Amino acid sequence: MNKVKLLVVEDDRGLAEALEDTLLLAGYDCSMVGSSEEAILSLKKQSYDMVVSDINLPGMDGYGLLKHVTDHYPELPIMLMTAYGDIAHAVEAMREGAVDYLLKPFEEAELLEVIQKHTAGALDNKSSTLIAVDPSSKAMVDLAKRVAVTDSTVLICGESGTGKEVLANYIHTSSDRVNQPFVAINCAAIPENMLEAILFGYEKGAYTGAVSSQAGKFEQANGGSILLDEITEMDVGLQAKLLRVLQEQEVERLGGKKPIKLDVRIIATTNRDLASYVKEGGFREDLYYRLNVFPLKWSPIRERKGDIIPIAESLLKKHAVKMRLGEVVLMPSAQSKLESHRWPGNVRELDNVIQRALILCSGSSVEEQHVVFDMLSSEQVVEPESQLEENEDAASILGKGVQQHEFRIIAQALIEAKGKRKDVAEKLGISPRTLRYKIAKMREFGLEVD
Numbered sequence: 001m002n003k004v005k006l007l008v009v010e011d012d013r014g015l016a017e018a019l020e021d022t023l024l025l026a027g028y029d030c031s032m033v034g035s036s037e038e039a040i041l042s043l044k045k046q047s048y049d050m051v052v053s054d055i056n057l058p059g060m061d062g063y064g065l066l067k068h069v070t071d072h073y074p075e076l077p078i079m080l081m082t083a084y085g086d087i088a089h090a091v092e093a094m095r096e097g098a099v100d101y102l103l104k105p106f107e108e109a110e111l112l113e114v115i116q117k118h119t120a121g122a123l124d125n126k127s128s129t130l131i132a133v134d135p136s137s138k139a140m141v142d143l144a145k146r147v148a149v150t151d152s153t154v155l156i157c158g159e160s161g162t163g164k165e166v167l168a169n170y171i172h173t174s175s176d177r178v179n180q181p182f183v184a185i186n187c188a189a190i191p192e193n194m195l196e197a198i199l200f201g202y203e204k205g206a207y208t209g210a211v212s213s214q215a216g217k218f219e220q221a222n223g224g225s226i227l228l229d230e231i232t233e234m235d236v237g238l239q240a241k242l243l244r245v246l247q248e249q250e251v252e253r254l255g256g257k258k259p260i261k262l263d264v265r266i267i268a269t270t271n272r273d274l275a276s277y278v279k280e281g282g283f284r285e286d287l288y289y290r291l292n293v294f295p296l297k298w299s300p301i302r303e304r305k306g307d308i309i310p311i312a313e314s315l316l317k318k319h320a321v322k323m324r325l326g327e328v329v330l331m332p333s334a335q336s337k338l339e340s341h342r343w344p345g346n347v348r349e350l351d352n353v354i355q356r357a358l359i360l361c362s363g364s365s366v367e368e369q370h371v372v373f374d375m376l377s378s379e380q381v382v383e384p385e386s387q388l389e390e391n392e393d394a395a396s397i398l399g400k401g402v403q404q405h406e407f408r409i410i411a412q413a414l415i416e417a418k419g420k421r422k423d424v425a426e427k428l429g430i431s432p433r434t435l436r437y438k439i440a441k442m443r444e445f446g447l448e449v450d
């Protein structure tokens, strides 16, 4: 799923972890670093939609980073966080070009509100054009086009990163609803106890904390389409409520008295084999039949090889523009290396590999040696060829080391538990949701996690 990307700079480990949890649960993709120096390196490596930084940092402080960002990335919003009562610092930050500031300690809701304010619209530029060159993909897009003009519910299946959300967006924009809202919600990213209120909305006072009434995602999508991403990650109780909404075509807010009529096109996605999941008892059979009106299945990219190079070239162009690199060519040796890879992380992994190649190539052509798949395997150690790698500081190397160690522990635990994720989460003392997130990250790095 396309997400807003945040770079968060906080040296207090406890606070950094809390911020990371809050932002991940709210559906953001965030990179956490502990110093301005690491942030500057990170900004060179990939593009972000917003920077959120503490002011008091070891080495260069938040103002230094603010100056760097406003000088080098004038379009990139940056917000500073400062200690309670430090209003003078906050005012100075705004004068120097920060888009906002937060006084610590702050409420989660405050943080999310400011970030939402400054990143609204970021995703509009991200919705990719659907590239389909392989005959099997062309046939799929053709089917999608045909179903788009009907009002049928669509279920899109496929491995993680195959492009299910891109296809969902394509269906919406090819339908008569194109000028109406397209509302996407990732059922796996929202805490279970909040999902119901977010989907169906709530009235003031419906529960503690509901200080004002709020329309749910269904209401927001009225007239348009709703994408229920990773629908299987919704608990069985909520599945029953969703089924009722689909049957009745109306929704009732939590604590509400009257149903609200809906005219919404439903698109759901899953990366599970839904029929077997129904048999295992994880998903309601009646809901499955309701959703499975028109199933579309994206094959993994290794099975539609004709798409690899066209998508790679489009990604290369997109990232080269963002990194202000001019024209960069994908050489035949690099192309064959891309074509022969298994792509466990699908197009999302391809995206990462291309970004990495652009950093490593330091010229105007991507050669075979710049295509690096697996950051963990010893044959694939990245040589410090580019200036960036030479400049990489100890903290960033340590960060990578810690992450690789974590990946190894998770991989080992998965092997020992024969892939039973529930057991792995219990053993590692993390929630199944966190495990899922970490596994997705591993896949993005190109690790096979089956």
Ligand SMILES: Nc1ncnc2c1ncn2[C@@H]1O[C@H](COP(=O)(O)OP(=O)(O)OP(=O)(O)O)[C@@H](O)[C@H]1O
Pocket: 001, 002, 127, 128, 129, 130, 131, 132, 158, 159, 160, 161, 162, 163, 164, 165, 166, 167, 229, 269, 271, 311, 347, 348, 351
């Ligand atoms: N056919 C395609 N053409 C261009 N870009 C694509 C295509 N398919 C996928 N992408 C890009 O690959 C990335 C992953 O796609 P997307 O989020 O749609 O996958 P997904 O299957 O929904 O993943 P997940 O199951 O993890 O949510 C996105 O950045 C998207 O823009």
